[in-house]
Amino acid sequence: MSNLFEGDNFHQNESIKESSNYLRGTILEGLADEVTGAISADDTQLTKFHGTYMQDDRDVRAERRRKKLEKAFSFMIRVRVPGGLCTPKQWLEMDRLANDYANGTLKLTTRQAFQFHGVIKSVLKRTMKEINDSLLDTIAACGDVNRNVMCNPNPYESKHHEVVQDMAQKISDHLTPATRAYHEIWLDGEKVADSEEEVEPIYGKTYLPRKFKIVVAVPPMNDVDIYAHCLGFIAIVEDDKVVGYNVTVGGGMGMTHGKEDTFPRLAEVMGFCTPEQAVDVAEKVVLVQRDYGDRSNRAHARLKYTIDDRGLDWFRGEVEKRLGYSLEEARPFKFTGTGDRYGWCEGSDGNFHYGLYVENGRVKDVPGVRMMTGLRKIAEVHDGDFRLTANQNLVIGSVKPENKEKIEALLEEYGISNDRIRTGLRYNSMACVALPTCGLALAESERYLPELVGNLEQIIEANGLRNEDIKIRMTGCPNGCGRPYLGEIGFVGRGPGVYNIYLGAGFDGARLNKLYRRDVPEANLVKVISPIIEAYAKDREEGEHFGDFTIRNGYVNETTKGSEFHNDLPEKVDSESF
Template sequence: MSESIKWEELSEVEKIKFDSNYLRGTLLESLADPITGAIHADDTQVSKFHGIYQQTDRDTDKERKQQKLEPLYSFLIRVRMPGGTVTPQQWLQMDAVSNEFANGTLKLTTRQTFQLHGVFKKNLKGTIQKINDRLLDTIAACGDVNRNVMCHANPAESPFYPEIIELAKKVGGHLLPQTGAYHEIWLDKKLVADSKEEIEPLYGERYLPRKFKIGIVIPPQNDCDVFSQDLGFVAIIEKEKIMGYNVVVGGGLGSTFGKPETYPRAGNVIGFCKPEQVIDVAEKVILVQRDNGDRQNRKQARLKYTIDRLGLDWFVDEVEKRLGFSLEKAKAFKFTRTGDNFGWKKGTDNKWHLTYFVEGGRVKDDGTRLLKTALREVAKISDGNFILTGNQNLIIAGVSEKVQKKVNTIFNKHDVSPNGISGLRKNSIACVALPTCPLAFAEAERYLPTLVSKIETILEKYNLYKEEIVIRMTGCPNGCGRPYLAEIGLIGKSPGYYNLYLGGSFNGSRLNTLYKETISEEEILQELEPIIKDYAESRNKGEHFGDFILRKNYVKEIKEGKEFRH
C-alpha cells in the first residue's frame, strides 16, 4: 500500500503516523534518552495518541536561552474518561498524582476530563501507570482519533442520565484504537505486534485525517455544546422514554488568523436514529471522514471542511450508503442554555447533587481558598461520585443528605463556599494558554478572572450583576475554550491584546461575530460599557445578551461558518 501513496502530496504527519508501527514510533527510545528533557520530533506527534503533549514553560524560555540551556520541557497528560465520571477513589488518585509528578494542580477541561501539567519526561511512565492503577487511562485523549466522548453531566437534571452516560462509554469504547502500543510502552505489557499486520480495522494505518469529537446532550440542556462537535447526538424524549437521537454533524471551532479558508462552524442536524443505531451511525460517520477528509492540509482536515467541500447532501448520502438504511426525519427539540445550573439539587434518585463553579477549571489551593484540599476531604467522605462538566466545572454527585451537610461544612472551613458569584463569572470559560501552551499568543486562564472582575463593576453599575452572560477567552484562535459560541468571546492576538466577538447565543446554537480587532483591556471595557448600559435599558423581557446584540445590530448574524472572519 505504501508504494501507492504519494507522500510528497500529503501532510508530514501522515507519513509519521504510517511509519509509527501503530503508534509505537520511537517513544521507548525517546523516554530512555537522558540528554534532553524532550522527546524526538516525530514522537511529539505519536505521543498525542497516548494522551500526551510536549510543552515548555514559556515564562522561563528567555532566561534559559540566555543561560544556554534548552527550554524547560514538560508534558501535559490528558485522561480519557467518557462522560467525565470518576469515583472518589479515582479523584484521590488524580489528586495524589498531581502532587507527586505534576505541578500540584488539576485542570478540569472543556471535554469533561482531567489534564495534568508540568510532568517531566522521567516521570511520564510512572504518572500514567498510577493513573491506570485506578482503572483510568490516557489513550486516545488526543491525536487523530475519536477523543473523549462527552455527555450531559448532571444526574439531578434528568432521570435519563444513566442511559446517556452508559451510551457515552459504549461509543467511546467502540471507537478506541486497537493497537497494543499504549500497554506495551506505558504498562510494560508484552509486544503484541511488530509488523504492519492489520490491527486497526476502524482507523487503518494512518488513523483519521484530524481529531474527532463526539457529544451527547439531553434537551433543554446543551451543556457540552453539541453544535461544536464533529458528531453530536441530541436525545429525543417522548412518553417518558428516550425514543432516539437527532444526529448533528460538522461542528468544529478551530481556525487560524490570516487564513480565511479556516473558520469555526456550527454543526447541522441531519436526521434521527434509534438508540440501538447510535454506535453504527458514529462508526459510519467516522469512516466517511477517514476516507474523504483532507490529508494534504491539516488546517482543512476536520470533518467540517469535508462537509463544506463535498456538500452536506453528499455526506448524508455517503453515510446512509454505509449504514444500509436512511436516517429518519429529525425531531423537534429546544435548548435553553449551554452552561451549568449551579447549586445543590435533589435528583429523582433521591440523592443530592452539587454543581460547583471552578474558575478556569483549575483545582488548586490559593491563599486562604483551599479548593484542592477541600475536594480531597470531600472525596474521603463521599458516598457518591464526581462528574466533570463540559464547562470546566464539577458536580459532587449522588450523595446522601448526611454527606451533603458535611460537604457544606468542609467548603466553609476552607473558604470555598460557592456564594456570591456573578452571572458572568458562572458562565466563563478559559483555556490554559500561557505559560505552557505553545500555540498561545496571549493570556487566558491566568487573566480572565481579572477581566471578569472589571466587567462585573460595570454590570453592578447597571444592576446586572446576577444576569447570566456567557463569556469565554482563549489565547489563540484554535477554539479550545469554545469562544466562538459565546455571547462575549475574546481571542488573544498578542500579549495584552484580543479580538472581541459578540452575538453568540445563550443556548450555544449560534456563532458570534467579530466586533473589534486587536484591542487592549482598557478598550475592551470601553467598548462593552455602552453596550451593557443599552442592554440594561433597552432589553426585552427575558432577552439574553447575545440575542440583544443582534436585535440592536451591534453585529450581523453569521449563518454559516464560511462567512466568519477574524
C-alpha cells in the same frame, strides 16, 4: 479504506503515522534518553495519540536561552473520563498524582477530562501507569482519533443520565484505537510478535486526518455545546424514556487569524437514530471522515470542512451507504442554554447533586479558597460520584440525603461554596490554558480572564445586572479550545496583551458570534465592552439575552453559517480612539 488524494501531496504527519508501527515510533527509546528532557519531533506527534503533549515553560524561555540551557521541557497529560463521570477514589488518585508528579494543580477541561501540567520526562511513564492503575486511561485523549466522549451530566434527571452515560461509554470503547502500543510503552505489556499482523479495524495505519470530537446532549440543557463538535447525539425523550437521538455533524471551533478559508462552524442535524443504532452511526460517520477528510492540508482537515465542501446531503448519503439503512428524519427538541446548573438540586432518584463553580477548571489552593484540599476532604467521605462538566466545573453527584449536610459543611469550611461568586457573568466565564505552557498561545487567557471579569463585574453590578447570565469566553489563540466563538462576548488573543472582541453568539449555542473589534489592547477591553453593557441594562427587552441584544441593536450581524463568519468585518480601529 480508500485514499482519495492523488500524488504525494500529503501532510508530513501522514507519513509519521504510517511509518510509526501503529503509534510506537521510537517513543520508548526517547523516554530512556537521559541527556535531554525532550523527545524527538516525530515522537512528539505520536505521543499525542497516547494522551500526552510535550510542552515547555514559556515564562522562562528567554532566561534559559541566555544561559544556553535547554528549554524547560515537561509534559501535559490528558486523562480520558467518558461522560466526565468518576468515583471519589479516582478523584483522590488524580489529586495525588497532581501533587506527586505534576505542578500541584489539577485542570478540569472543556471536554470533561483531567489534565496534569508540568510532568517531567523522567516520571512520565510512572505517571501514565499509575493513571491506568486508577482504572482511567489517557489513550486517544489527544491525536488524530476520536477523543474523550462528552455527555450531559444532567443530575436532575438521573434515569435519563444513566442511559446516555452508558451510550457515551459504549461509543468511547468502540472507537478506542486497537493498537497494543499504549500497553507496551506505558504499562510494560507483552509486545506483539514480529509474525503477528496488527490491525486497526476502524482507523487503519494513518488514523484520521485530524482530531474528532463526539458529544451527547439531553435537552433542554446544551451544556456540552453540541454544535461545536464533529458528531453529536441529542437525546429525544418521549413518555419519560430516551427513544433515540437526533444526530448532528460538522461542528468545529478552530480557525487561523488572517485566513478566511478557515472558520468556526456549527454542526447540522443530519437525522434520527434509535439507541441500538447509535454506536453503528458513530462508527460510520468516523469512517466517512477517515476516507474523505483532507490529508494534505491540516488546516482544512476537520469534518466541518468535509461537510462544508461536499454538503450535508452528500455526507448523509455516504453514511447511510455504509450503514445499510436510512436514518429517520429528526424529531423536535429545544435547548435553552449552555451553562451549568449551580448549587443543590434533587435528582429523580431522591439523591442530591451540587454544581460547583471551578474558575477556569483549575483545582488549586489559594488564600481563602482551598479548592484542592476541600475537594480532597469531600472525596474522602463522599460515597456518590463526581461529574466533570463541559464548562470546566464539577458536579458533586449522588449525595444521599443524610450526607448532604456533611458536604455543605466542607464546602463552607474550605471556602469553596458558590456563595463566593458575585455575578452571572463569572458563572458563565471560561478560558483555555494558554500561557505559559501552550505552544500556540499568542496572549494570556486562564491567568488573565478572572481579572478582566472582575473589572467588568463593577460595570455589571453598577447597572443592576448581577444576576444576568452573560456567556463570556477567552482563548489565547484562534484555535478555539475554550469555544470562544460561541461566547456572547468572546476574546481571542492576537498577540501579547492584544485581543479581538467577538459579540452575538446564541445563549443556546445555536448561533456563532461575530468580530466586533480587532487588535484591542488589554487596557482598553473594558472601555470597549462597558458602553454595550450599559445599553443592554437600559434598553433590553424582557427575557432578552445579551447576544440577542447585540444583534438586534446592530453591533454585529447574525451569523449561523461558518462560511459567513468573516463577512461584514469591522475596519481596524486605532487603539488611541478607545
